[in-house]
Amino acid sequence: MPEVIQRKAETATRRPVASATPVTRSLLAGWREGLSIVNLRGNAEDTAFRQAVESVLDAPLPVKPCTTGEGSAVRVLWAGPDDWFIVGPKGQADALASRLRKALAGQHHAVTDVSSGYTVLHLSGTPARDVLAQGCPLDLHPRAFARGACAGSHFFKAGVWLWQTDDAPEYELLVRRSFTGYVWLMLERATAECGLVTRRFA
Amino acid sequence: MNARLAAGGRIDRDRVLNFTFNGRAYRGHPGDTLASALLASGVSVVARSWKYHRPRGILSAGVEEPNALVQLFDGARTVPNARMTEVSLVEGLVATSIHASPSVEFDLKAVNGWFSRLIPAGFYYKTFMASQAAWHFFEKHIRASSGLGASPTVGDPDRYEKRFAHCDVLVVGGGIAGLTAALAAGRSGARVMLCDEQAELGGWLLTSDEKIDGLPAARWVEQAREELASLPEVQVLPRTTAFGYHDHNLVTLLERRADHLPFAEAPVFRERLWRLRARQVVLATGAHERPLVFGNNDLPGIMLASAVSTYVRRYAVLPGQRAVVFTNNDTGYDAALALHGAGASVVVVDARSEPDGSLSQRARGKGIEILPGQVITEAHGRKRVSAAVVQQLDAQGRLGGSPRMLACDLVAVSGGFSPVIHLQCQAGSKPVWDDGHAAFLPGRPAQAESSAGSCCGLQSLFLCAHSGWAAGVAAAQAAGFQVKPTPLPRVADTEPGSLRPLWLVPHAKRVSRAPKQFVDLQNDVAASDIHLAVREGFESIEHVKRYTAMGFGTDQGKTGNINGMGIAAQALGKSIPQVGTTTFRPNYTPVTFGAVAGLELGDAFEPVRTTAMHDWHLRQGALFEDVGQWKRPWYYRQPGEDLHAAVKREVLAVRQSVGTLDASTLGKIDIQGPDAATLLNWIYSNAWSKLEVGKCRYGLMLDENGMVFDDGVTVRLGENHFLMHTTTGGAARVLAWLERWLQTEWPHLKVFLTTVTDHWATTALAGPKSREVLKKLCQDIDFDDAAFPFMSYREGTVAGVRARIMRISFSGERSYEVNVPAADGLRVWEAIQAAGAPYGITPYGTETMHVLRAEKGYIIVGQDTDGSVTPVDLGMGAMVAKTKDCLGKRSLSRSDTARADRKQFVGLLTDDPQVVLEEGAQVIDEPAPSIPARSAGHVTSSYASPTLGRSIALALVKGGAQRMGERVHLSMHGGRTVTATIASPVFFDPKSERQNA
């Protein structure tokens, strides 16, 4: 058994650090702290289920694959025929989850708080598409993927859920916490030519 | 000698570029390739051949070049085997001939030429085989003289980008056919990409002296380029090679972005590799001219006719003063016209008895001398062609009349054209032979692809323009776009004329005795080698290829293969279509490894996954172990400690007081629904229905072959709610496994699975004092053993954070696993460290965890099991519920799996307590067995146990369960054997009083 594994010093977890004033033509990337993220499972065919959920969320429950539902407070991402991510403002996961559970009592469903399990990254700026295209096989051309669309795919070797929030274009990425450092590293490498500007978002 | 013409060409004469070749300084201009610049400087020998070290010159003006390979640049940025004809000249460029010792002008290995008769194709299969030793001796020398360029010796300072891309229409090739296709498709509004491997668009148009829309061809190219640039959905990529056509219309492109620029101007990414998914693909890849095969046809100064035209018109270089054009078709005359126009003396030797076609007419008009029905049987010259031997060839292909010598310094050869059908064939289409063109043409498309231009065998600019246009329109429509009628470019039609197929020019002597008639210049394959292969029974063209190495080179036989097939067909008495082609494979031209690898190297080679506490571990001097993609603390090294000292300290801390382990990496699956318990009953070997809410249970997962593949503790959070723990490495596999059974086999089960691995940060507190520490941080849980017994679960608040606490143990000590949302993970971990300080709380890593569990005889799946171990083998037969079926259960009763003498999980105690067995040591029954000896098992885990003050080991031993107390021998690395006694795997606290109490 070897005594010491790595000659190379281990690096600390990669985290974005807000950088200086934005440079146009660079990728603007940032992270959104502590959002509430709840995973919802249930039968989309069941109107009772849909109504219960929509009443709680005050947002349409997307049943069409790869679409999102915009509500006053939350955004709902289709993640599978019986699978959704609900993304809302900081600190509301518990309340949201318990209200959903109450509303869905008696129906077969699952509500799971995964707020700490994921990080939401924000990407925008002219090079956004080209940078994503370096690691993600989705066709993000406006004709194929526009505001309101979402998709599960991968960015290099990390699974991501990705949706478009503006035609500018502007995207958000749902990344598993333990992969965030890796995704960040790949963003840094992929933007070596166009430049990377980072900031923290509300 | 300066061969640069006073006027013309697409070079920028106002700017001079300095470069060196083989250490000598030369000058050229922007627009030059390394090849054109050297020709302009009168250099003719640029390389030595692979096997015979014969002097070689520049044959072509493009990617098909077999000879002119150089070592490009030097130092860390050196590139082996670069083709001069593709290298754009850049200031300060350094190039060196490869494979010539000491120099191309004087190569000692040229002696190989003299005994070339000793080393025909495949000679090495026939000799050097007296013995293995003899072969290894000869092999050294064969290897020493093998290879072409030299690998860099250090890492690559450059970086490479890769992209996924999508488009409606991809057009490959920017000649007339590709340009018209791109224009037609582009105007429809489709997403179009046009790529061409050359430095500028235009292909043959950059050489042609014809007119399009009344403009000189090259000017028209400008115009087309401007229009394409103006179309928003069209993207044009010069210097970009489509090198692979893969399934489902995936085309891979390599864009070369840097090497042609001065270093200071080069972009960050040297090359960009495109993985392009195209709805429709138009292949307008042109055609490569074939040389003619005659004696000494490899001499410098013998050049493809199209290349001669290109050097004269595109690069303003006159490659020779006294030229002979040797052709079997009309296009050769284009070279004659170009040379004549540039003031060289020209004679055309035309194998056809009645030359026809527009170009030959023009040549006649210009009074160029033509020798119809004649051929060059042999060339003369030492380092450059000095004369050609010309003779009559009658209709039956027999030589007649008396040979006559034509003095010359240039022979331009045209043997007809081989359409570039590589990509069509890679896409799956079977090439079809066409006698008229004497060429293989693209067959029925196998994917959403079409061909246009000279790669379909078309010759006239007129027809190529039309076919390109039609292909562009059709592709756009197939991709669902309307095409408004717009005028086509106007081009005068021309008469292509006939072609006289000529695979091997006859020689007075038999092929085996004639001067070498080369087919594959790069691999020194001559007609005689092909005849030899056929003579020896290599009848398939694939055999001929592998016996002679024809087409194996970096040019993949672009100029040689068809001639070779023709010659093989003649030798076999078959037709060329009967013989067929070899398989076309990527890459069309070679592709940089680094570009294929892209950015995913070093830290980015694979995701590095870290827990919420990772940086804390770093600060505490932890060394890390890779477990799957995770980094887990291996042990925390304190000044002066080695692994063993640190582990000893950590273990004793846990046994005597309290320690903490970051267990966040364990897989966690949230399982909800009325049928959750039923699912667990299927997935785990033991029974779950009766587990009380708030209780934990350990489970074993079997594959259908009955072998243990994962294990872990699952908690019942509620009647219909479980939380499953998997091994760190197994998390993804287990989730996929569960989902598969749920979705495909038991869709009727009402269960939802959600992965929560990353949501929870887990601190395991282990040791007699763990409860005291936890009590200080958590007031809302009753930690009394009666209220919170072993294998149970409570929720409460730890350091102000809602936590899930499981009282389970992998160490044999009283132990609590505290789970909090990862966002609070570090805070809670630090609070626990603070609270534990009075007890000397000690963070411990995976190594200590392994020792603790081994002292207690707990298994680690993947270390103590290897995919061939059942629960019974592990002594956990009781965990296979009799009352129900489960995955893999049936396999346990198969005749062999039920055997009593399988390898079983036991403990081993060495006679000498100080000796620590080697993990992987083999169990043998007698101390010094005769080799080969059968293995009776092996050591899976082995440690010096700080707790017991002696060594302990876990092992799988044949029939071990029945052999308690027996002594066995262990053969260790270095042949040493050690004696040990088989014991229970539980070395410490067998009654488990510590963890339960």
Add this chain to the structure above:
Amino acid sequence: MQKFSIWSLLRNSVSYHEGWQKQWRSPEPKREYDVVVVGAGGHGLATAYYLAKEHGLRNVAVVERGWLGGGNTARNTTIVRSNYLWDEATQLYEKSMKLWEGLSQDLNYNVMFSQRGVMNLGHSLQDMRDIQRRVNANRLNGVDAEVLTPQQIQEMLPFINLNARYPVLGASLQRRAGVARHDAVAWGFARAADSYGVDILQNCEVHGIRRDGGAVTGLDTARGFIKAKKVAIVAAGHSSVLAEMAGIRLPLESHPLQALVSEPLKPIFPTVVMSNAIHAYISQSDKGDLVIGAGIDQYAGYGQRGSYHVIESTLQAIVELFPLFSRVRMNRQWGGIVDVSPDACPIIGLTPVKGLYINCGWGTGGFKATPGSGWAMAHTVAQDRPHPLNEAFSLDRFYNGHLIDEHGAAAVAH
């Protein structure tokens, strides 16, 4: 058979090599054979050769759908080693290794078996445990094997990057292992078998296997019906297709396995390196090209080609371990069809059909076994019972559970 030697080479060079004879005939099929071997890959040809040489059976044919040696024999990265994990496997591969060591002489054909050593890298603590276990097991089986420290690896390969994402913690080394000239192996066996009168029938695809009651009677082929007392299926990637003709089910999946070569380079890579953990297998051929084996494609495929992203991850692994090759260029890629079995071990033995024998399941690693496999198969066919060396590799093991799981040692087992 015309003897090959430096002297015959000299003699023939005087007559301009016009005197060489065919290395094998291309005969017309006879009406009947004692044994017909299906598949003229290395294994099939070796089977025929040893049937003739060791068991005196001369009325033997090898039928081949394409050109002999054109299957995986023509496509493999030619790594030859015998350092497997379990006794049964190690003994079989070691028998093969012993045959390799005298093969050129036995066949009078230089198969260029180059014993330059094969390294299997370890990238994790568990890799190292497995390596130590395998090395110890190899020693017991009389197979040369040693464990290398990172420093020792660096001495052999000064340019290796030990600090890779998964650092190189050590390796096992088998010095007798190496590479061989794959085509020459097929040609050498073909020539030697032919010299015993074995008919090698190319372009002779088998379309059907005729049976009478429980026993095999012959084969329907592209060149007509061929009567046969015994039939041996040695068809690698196509084994399931042939078994199906005989109504037998096999535990196989045929997957694409890809490989690639670089442009030829001056000698730089002295040994063979395999890394199962990150799927990289590399050596340098005597011609100078780097020969690189990829990981297996996830789907079944008979197309002799795979998916491009597999090539990408392979070259990522190569450049990660050997950064100096980053600017070297890839010349050609291709694929073969590997018959993968559940325990990464072959199936050699009898079938439920009398007179029908099968040799398959070598998956990603059977080239090294070519002589041993043919030798054991010949015995099995001639004696109508397995040789002790291949007894354990019967089809029965998938019913009685006696699997021999070489995945640990074999991942992608070039």
Add this chain to the structure above:
Amino acid sequence: MLQIDCPWCGPRAESEFSCGGEGGIVRPPNSESLTDAEWGDYVFMRKNPKGVHHEQWRHASGCGRWFNVLRDTVSYRIHATWRIGEAMPDAEGQAAASGSNA
């Protein structure tokens, strides 16, 4: 890199999927009463056809669904994809594909 039409998400790159091999294999309910031969046949024996093949794939980094695929193992052409539980849609080569999935 194949392009696979996920019955939910539409055409996506192969790198988003994992292949589960032969589809339509039904686990025998009464495993205990099977002979070793019958059980071994279920666990290990595969059709492995040269031609149209009924497979199972999972959209691993997408919607996570397992689904059926009818794919030619020579041309690699995908004739059809359909959801678990649905009947195999009419598609060329369907006849050739042995067995249908419940």
